[in-house]
Amino acid sequence: MSVETLPIILKELRLVSLLPHWQPLAEKAREQHWPVERYLAELCQLELSCREQKRLHRGLKEATLPIGKYLDTYDFSEVEGLSKKQVWHLADNAEWLKTGDNILLFGASGLGKTHIAAGLGYRLVEQGHRVKFMSASLLVQHLQKAKEELRLPEALVKWDRFAVLILDDLGYVQKSTEETSVLFELIAHRYERYSLIITSNQSFEDWDKLFSDTVMTVAAIDRLIHHAKILQCKGESYRRKEAQNKLN
Structure with missing residues (x-):
């Protein structure tokens, strides 16, 4: 599986909030020699933060x-x-x-x-x-x-x-x-x-x-x-x- 297919996979998994972040974060991970587990954890945290912001926005709008x-x-x-x-x-x-x-x-x-x-x-x-x-x-x-x-x-x-x-x-x-x-x-x-x-x-x-x-x-x-x-x-x-x- 090539890296080029990752944006397609992210869309398919409905993780579109990661599209603008996975590459810059990967570069940072390489520069700072992160283990793959930390890179994955950082991506997951980004996704959770984005979902929380969207939830809060929806909640405040309907309230x-x-x-x-x-x-x-x-x-x-x-x-x-x-x-x-x-x-x-x-x-x-x-x-x-x-x-x-x-x-x-x-x-x-x-x-x-x-x-x-x-x-x-x-x-x-x-x-x-x-x-x-x-x-x-x-x-x-x-x-x-x-x-x-x-x-x-x-x-x-x-x-x-x-x-x-x-x-x-x-x-x-x-x-x-x-x-x-x-x-x-x-x-x-x-x-x-x-x-x-x-x-x-x-x-x-x-x-x-x-x-x-x-x-x-x-x-x-x-x-x-x-x-x-x-x-x-x-x-x-x-x-x-x-x-x-x-x-x-």
């Missing part, structure tokens, strides 16, 4: 996370009641996904709840978990349309491919029987199977404004908090502080 909202850019010192250690532990130790645990982020507008949720999402994608970020209102609209078309069960199963759904601004879902019923269907469907990260400017005692039925409200809260980490953000709005600083 649709807000750009730049990483945990290491969040200023925990500006928010009260939120443990930096706890948040980073949840980000780096995703055992809670195995039991379909939820993370519930409460607090007034402008405290960075979305930033925290997105930051967790970025870390989970990096670890190989499939994540989807959406506004709660938009997802509810999708589910409501599916219900009108008599395909809600199929639509709910569709979201099962994501280990984590991040529902942003739950408090802005309209209080109508149609919208809140599909939201409850989603919560019940994912219960103890797949995780939700939810941000809301309304605490549980105000969720009667969200769900049109008291029984449904209690049932939704019960399922969400059964396996949940509740994070409470308190303090002065980030956006208000930024606006004041610009004026000053």
Whole structure:
């Protein structure tokens, strides 16, 4: 077998990421007198790195996370009641996904709840978990349309491919029987199977404004908090502080 056939073999084996690298690396191996085992190991490492980069790119593309909202850019010192250690532990130790645990982020507008949720999402994608970020209102609209078309069960199963759904601004879902019923269907469907990260400017005692039925409200809260980490953000709005600083 001649060396000239190697590019064809690499293509056949779907190792095309090695095509621009195998020759330069072979020259380096000869110059530095590498054993053949090291050359092979270096090629394999290149392939693994390339595959990881592609996986991360695909994961981030489908997650649709807000750009730049990483945990290491969040200023925990500006928010009260939120443990930096706890948040980073949840980000780096995703055992809670195995039991379909939820993370519930409460607090007034402008405290960075979305930033925290997105930051967790970025870390989970990096670890190989499939994540989807959406506004709660938009997802509810999708589910409501599916219900009108008599395909809600199929639509709910569709979201099962994501280990984590991040529902942003739950408090802005309209209080109508149609919208809140599909939201409850989603919560019940994912219960103890797949995780939700939810941000809301309304605490549980105000969720009667969200769900049109008291029984449904209690049932939704019960399922969400059964396996949940509740994070409470308190303090002065980030956006208000930024606006004041610009004026000053």
